[in-house]
Amino acid sequence: LLSNYSYLCQPVDYSQSELGMKVQFCTKFASDPAPFLGVQIVFFTLNKKQEQVTFLHVYHHGTTLFNWWPGIKYVPGNKATFFGGDVEPLHTHLHVHYILASLGPQMQCYLSWKHYLPIMRVCQFVAIATHSSYSFFTESPFPDSFNTAVFLYILRLGTLSLHYCQRMQKKL
Secondary structure (H helix, E strand, C coil), rough: CCCEEEECCCCCCCCCHHHHHHHHHHHHHHCCHHHHHHHHHHHHHHCCCHHHHHHHHHHHHHHHHHHHHHHHCCCCHHHHHHHHCHHHHHHHHHHHHHHHHHHHHHHHHCCHHHHHHHHHHHHHHHHHHHHHHCCCCCCCCCCHHHHHHHHHHHHHHHHHHHHHHHHHHHHH
């Protein structure tokens, strides 16, 4: 699917070409469920697991719809697939951890990797920020406004994640 695809700077493909439509579909498919994953915040609260509901978590899921919708609507596919599709496996691991943690103490033996998740998340933000800022220093046909918006959003999430990591390290 992506053999003729540039991960550094892919222009927006507004055509109805087969490749363009496939990439647009994959971008939408990877991003569509993201806002609904915030429902887990409600479940954490109902299960009296408020310690798992952090500002980072609420902020991320509360802003996802407003940040990703313009990208999916106006620049689907192209370089933006990196943000949603290529970093999604880590997001899946995060949510598997949250689900297992909400099932009770008998699941703790399956959560030995939880201390690595915030660090992996920060690495993910560094990768996205680097990828987003690449276009600032090169001649890229991808809209600068979207690169700037993604870069600033990821900077906020990265800062919140670093703060979260520091708080978790103090608890250990």
